Amino acid sequence: MSIGRDEVVHVARLAELAVHDADLDRLVEQLNRIVDYVAQLDRVPGDGAGELFLPGPREVALREDVPGPVPLTRPPGELAPEFADGFFLVPRHGAMEEP
Amino acid sequence: MSAAAVARAAGERLAAADAAGLNATLHWSQPLLDAEAARVDAMPAPGSLAAVPLAVKDNIVTTDMPTTCASRILEGYVSPYEATAIRRLRAAGALVAAKANMDEFAMGSSTEHSAFGRVRHPLDPDRVPGGSSGGSAALVAAGVVPAALGSETGGSVRQPASFCGVVGVKPSYGRVSRFGLVAFGSSLDCISAFGRTVDDAARVLSAMSGHDPLDGTTLDRPAMPVPEALPDLRGLRIGLPKEYFPPDLHPGVAAAMQRTRAVVRELGAELVEVSLPHSAYAVPTYYVVAPAEAAANLARYDGVRYGQRRVGPAGDIHALYQATRGEGFGPEVQRRILVGTYVLSAGYYDAYYRKAQRVRALIAGDFRRAFDSGIDLLLTPTTPTPAFRAGEKTDDPVAMYLADIFVCAVSLAGLPALSLPVGRSDGLPVGAQLIAPFFEDERLLAAAGALERSVAADAEVR
Numbered sequence: 104m105s106i107g108r109d110e111v112v113h114v115a116r117l118a119e120l121a122v123h124d125a126d127l128d129r130l131v132e133q134l135n136r137i138v139d140y141v142a143q144l145d146r147v148p149g150d151g152a153g154e155l156f157l158p159g160p161r162e163v164a165l166r167e168d169v170p171g172p173v174p175l176t177r178p179p180g181e182l183a184p185e186f187a188d189g190f191f192l193v194p195r196h197g198a199m200e201e202p
Numbered sequence: 203m204s205a206a207a208v209a210r211a212a213g214e215r216l217a218a219a220d221a222a223g224l225n226a227t228l229h230w231s232q233p234l235l236d237a238e239a240a241r242v243d244a245m246p247a248p249g250s251l252a253a254v255p256l257a258v259k260d261n262i263v264t265t266d267m268p269t270t271c272a273s274r275i276l277e278g279y280v281s282p283y284e285a286t287a288i289r290r291l292r293a294a295g296a297l298v299a300a301k302a303n304m305d306e307f308a309m310g311s312s313t314e315h316s317a318f319g320r321v322r323h324p325l326d327p328d329r330v331p332g333g334s335s336g337g338s339a340a341l342v343a344a345g346v347v348p349a350a351l352g353s354e355t356g357g358s359v360r361q362p363a364s365f366c367g368v369v370g371v372k373p374s375y376g377r378v379s380r381f382g383l384v385a386f387g388s389s390l391d392c393i394s395a396f397g398r399t400v401d402d403a404a405r406v407l408s409a410m411s412g413h414d415p416l417d418g419t420t421l422d423r424p425a426m427p428v429p430e431a432l433p434d435l436r437g438l439r440i441g442l443p444k445e446y447f448p449p450d451l452h453p454g455v456a457a458a459m460q461r462t463r464a465v466v467r468e469l470g471a472e473l474v475e476v477s478l479p480h481s482a483y484a485v486p487t488y489y490v491v492a493p494a495e496a497a498a499n500l501a502r503y504d505g506v507r508y509g510q511r512r513v514g515p516a517g518d519i520h521a522l523y524q525a526t527r528g529e530g531f532g533p534e535v536q537r538r539i540l541v542g543t544y545v546l547s548a549g550y551y552d553a554y555y556r557k558a559q560r561v562r563a564l565i566a567g568d569f570r571r572a573f574d575s576g577i578d579l580l581l582t583p584t585t586p587t588p589a590f591r592a593g594e595k596t597d598d599p600v601a602m603y604l605a606d607i608f609v610c611a612v613s614l615a616g617l618p619a620l621s622l623p624v625g626r627s628d629g630l631p632v633g634a635q636l637i638a639p640f641f642e643d644e645r646l647l648a649a650a651g652a653l654e655r656s657v658a659a660d661a662e663v664r
Contacts, residue, residue: 111540118497118543119504120536121514121528130540133599137541140600141486144557147564156562158375158389158616
């Protein structure tokens with residue numbers, strides 16, 4: 104399969120990358136070389152129904168899906184000058200006034 | 203020796219390495235080194251790494267020095283938090299001496315893709331030290347620090363360890379917390395260790411290892427103890443995967459491996475030929491999976507949240523993203539983001555990404571079958587050639603990727619492995635790779651310790 108200039112421009116837009124016109128021909132050539140190289144995976148026998156890979160033992164990848172508290176690297180009291188009763192204390196900006 | 207004296211001596215060596223043009227460091231200063239030493243000298247019981255100066259690859263976050271990943275896009279960025287590995291090493295008494303140069307965002311095999319200039323090989327400045335952790339490897343090889351941190355996604359510690367003639371150990375995936383390692387390929391990334399000796403690297407690995415609630419992929423098992431080197435290799439069955447000894451292997455590497463096999467046999471191990479048929483597809487699999495994960499992970503560098511910002515000609519938010527990323531990322535990072543985005547895009551996902559994930563499972567299955575058949579460890583060359591010349595592969599990305607042909611499969615399977623120097627070919631180091639089953643990092647290090655004692659790492663082969 105070959106990738107053309109338009110496809111590279113489209114993928115660059117998806118990736119939010121500005122690609123200069125002057126670099127396009129080189130990029131097209133290099134991406135084609137890479138994609139041609141990885142296309143050899145088509146030669147691996149199999150009907151495509153095999154298991155997908157999970158890194159490490161299954162106990163890591165598929166642990167109980169129970170939400171819990173996320174430990175912070177620093178206690179919240181260290182993130183702001185004042186913290187009390189579970190709230191960050193900020194300077195008063197003004198008061199609500201009766202119309 | 204006090205930590206203060208160690209810090210002064212380390213500073214002198216770092217300055218000498220910089221003056222010699224090694225270009226292996228990105229950030230260090232004597233005042234910061236002195237502050238590290240004062241902290242360690244004040245510790246009541248400094249621990250297993252008391253006053254050991256370490257270099258740290260610049261993709262592992264520290265709060266006292268910038269973390270740039272050798273990229274313009276993160277130039278000057280200082281993390282507000284510290285990596286778990288760094289926190290544990292400091293608690294064990296280590297001095298964080300310097301941040302080491304690397305391939306930008308850990309993408310490369312030669313440390314020529316750093317935005318801040320290439321790292322020179324300590325034995326031949328015209329050659330590369332390997333990559334992507336080339337700065338860390340060069341600093342250990344040059345004797346500047348006894349040990350260093352690198353990171354592996356597809357061999358980025360074992361390959362430079364082999365090129366530079368030092369020990370490089372990649373732990374099992376999940377053994378060392380990735381919290382604070384700048385994400386590249388999250389299902390592959392491992393903080394890893396370099397040492398002048400197996401024991402040096404094992405001590406660093408041990409101090410960093412163990413469960414971390416801040417990284418959900420670390421295993422809930424205790425930290426790894428530092429294993430004692432085995433007296434010999436009697437009783438071990440060591441597999442030689444035939445796919446890793448091709449007929450066109452560099453003659454110096456082939457000769458070093460032949461000599462290593464003889465030493466392994468003399469130490470009492472039984473050598474058995476095995477087959478890992480899907481390893482032939484490791485590099486193409488890696489160059490689908492890793493860029494796909496990288497494209498997602500590097501989406502966060504948009505000029506809004508981190509580092510440098512450029513305003514594009516159209517003046518809108520997309521122009522800002524595109525200009526920042528277009529100017530901030532170097533050519534190799536851009537190539538990989540484009541490949542990753544392409545293989546994940548509609549119409550191509552099944553053909554590339556899903557297929558690669560299935561082949562990845564087959565590669566891991568080959569290793570599992572070999573170990574289930576009674577093989578204790580596998581022995582292979584780490585790299586197909588010794589260190590190559592700078593500029594030799596920079597115009598051909600696929601040729602560069604093939605420098606990782608013997609190290610990629612292990613990363614895809616999440617296994618522990620190390621590179622041990624086993625000889626020199628025309629003066630350049632050659633490394634042998636030992637691979638162990640998942641979470642058998644201690645077996646790997648204990649056996650490597652025995653081999654290290656008996657192999658003539660500095661002796662010429664051929």
